[in-house]
Amino acid sequence: MNATDKETPDDIEALLPWHAAGTLSRHDRERVEAALAKDPALARRYALVRDEQSETVALNESLGAPPARAMDALFSKIDAEPKRDAATSNAGGSRLGSFLAALSPRAVAYAASGAAIAIVLQAGVIATFVTKQQGGGFITASAPPADASAGAFALIRFAPLATQGDVTKFMQDNQFTIVAGPAASGLYKVRVAPAALPKADLAGIVKRLQDSKIVEFAAATE
Amino acid sequence: MQTTLDEVLMTRIATGDRLAMQALFARHHVRVYRFILRLVRNEALAEDLISEVFLDVWRQAGAFEGRSAVSTWMLSIARFKALSALRRQPDAALDDATTEAIEDQSDDPETALAKKEKGSQLRLALGRLSAEHREIVDLVYYHEKSVSEVAEIVGIPEATVKTRMFYARKKLSALLKEQGIDRGWP
Numbered sequence: 417m418n419a420t421d422k423e424t425p426d427d428i429e430a431l432l433p434w435h436a437a438g439t440l441s442r443h444d445r446e447r448v449e450a451a452l453a454k455d456p457a458l459a460r461r462y463a464l465v466r467d468e469q470s471e472t473v474a475l476n477e478s479l480g481a482p483p484a485r486a487m488d489a490l491f492s493k494i495d496a497e498p499k500r501d502a503a504t505s506n507a508g509g510s511r512l513g514s515f516l517a518a519l520s521p522r523a524v525a526y527a528a529s530g531a532a533i534a535i536v537l538q539a540g541v542i543a544t545f546v547t548k549q550q551g552g553g554f555i556t557a558s559a560p561p562a563d564a565s566a567g568a569f570a571l572i573r574f575a576p577l578a579t580q581g582d583v584t585k586f587m588q589d590n591q592f593t594i595v596a597g598p599a600a601s602g603l604y605k606v607r608v609a610p611a612a613l614p615k616a617d618l619a620g621i622v623k624r625l626q627d628s629k630i631v632e633f634a635a636a637t638e
Numbered sequence: 639m640q641t642t643l644d645e646v647l648m649t650r651i652a653t654g655d656r657l658a659m660q661a662l663f664a665r666h667h668v669r670v671y672r673f674i675l676r677l678v679r680n681e682a683l684a685e686d687l688i689s690e691v692f693l694d695v696w697r698q699a700g701a702f703e704g705r706s707a708v709s710t711w712m713l714s715i716a717r718f719k720a721l722s723a724l725r726r727q728p729d730a731a732l733d734d735a736t737t738e739a740i741e742d743q744s745d746d747p748e749t750a751l752a753k754k755e756k757g758s759q760l761r762l763a764l765g766r767l768s769a770e771h772r773e774i775v776d777l778v779y780y781h782e783k784s785v786s787e788v789a790e791i792v793g794i795p796e797a798t799v800k801t802r803m804f805y806a807r808k809k810l811s812a813l814l815k816e817q818g819i820d821r822g823w824p
Contacts, residue, residue: 440784468764471764472764473779474757486688487660489685494693500654
């Protein structure tokens with residue numbers, strides 16, 4: 417707190433930023449909405465809050481993303497970690513574990529069906545874990561390769577009606593790996609080949625992706 | 639829904655599932671990176687810290703009990719890492735007064751352009767806030783954290799969260815006034 421921070425804001429006024437962000441409880445949201453409806457001066461100040469919010473988002477979005485080598489660095493460090501004993505490492509998550517035991521991957525996917533395409537893909541990935549994992553030796557085509565920066569890449573956005581099963585099968589059949597995403601636009605960067613490809617070959621893969629029913633958008637990328 | 643999916647990933651990570659780690663990283667690394675970058679203002683350092691944060695997630699996944707959202711927990715770790723790194727690099731951590739003074743004088747082409755429109759002016763002022771105020775503004779507006787979640791991440795009482803946000807906004811108005819824009823508040 418700054419030395420100049422002496423006044424205490426009015427309770428409703430203090431809540432305006434959270435109202436703009438949509439993170440208030442229902443009770444507080446109703447209080448703020450009632451106050452905004454009957455106080456034009458407060459409503460004008462709320463407009464300032466909305467400006468601040470949109471410019472804060474714009475500023476953060478302009479910061480870009482870390483390079484792919486950040487993930488390489490992470491997995492190099494993880495590789496250097498001692499092997500984990502699944503039985504003991506599960507102990508701390510027992511509360512969650514019992515909750516999740518009742519949550520089928522399909523239930524996750526159905527619950528998410530109204531949400532973004534990104535969620536569908538994530539549910540697909542999760543389904544892969546839940547349906548296929550047993551023990552520590554589980555390996556899929558989407559496990560990170562030794563050199564995460566190597567390969568040929570495409571940007572993919574899945575069709576809104578793509579199901580969890582569709583996406584899981586698609587990733588497995590094609591041996592694709594998610595490298596980054598989803599972006600706000602729902603795009604994922606996906607490794608489509610373990611090594612760099614000639615431009616024509618990559619274009620052929622992208623064309624095949626574009627023809628797929630479950631892919632809404634596909635483009636080559638570096 | 640997002641919390642539930644993250645929790646699924648966390649239970650898998652606790653068992654040593656690298657694919658789950660990859661998925662969690664894909665979901666959150668950009669936002670965590672931006673949060674760190676806004677604190678340390680150094681891309682190379684932020685890049686280093688991002689892998690440290692997720693390595694901690696890997697190591698501590700078994701201890702995660704789901705009492706808060708995974709993203710809130712990760713931002714707490716990120717904040718701790720960023721502040722620790724700044725303490726290790728005192729030369730890199732310009733104090734806020736110095737930063738403001740430098741930015742006040744920097745009428746480079748970018749700044750000159752920024753002065754031409756209100757939105758850019760606001761972004762310029764957001765960049766001039768102290769680290770303490772930048773942090774809370776980002777957590778509320780960009781990371782969409784509730785009062786209680788900000789309190790958890792920053793480690794202060796909820797009442798202080800509200801007051802600090804209020805004064806961050808007042809400071810923003812003061813900075814805008816210095817830049818020639820009177821918002822009529824406070």
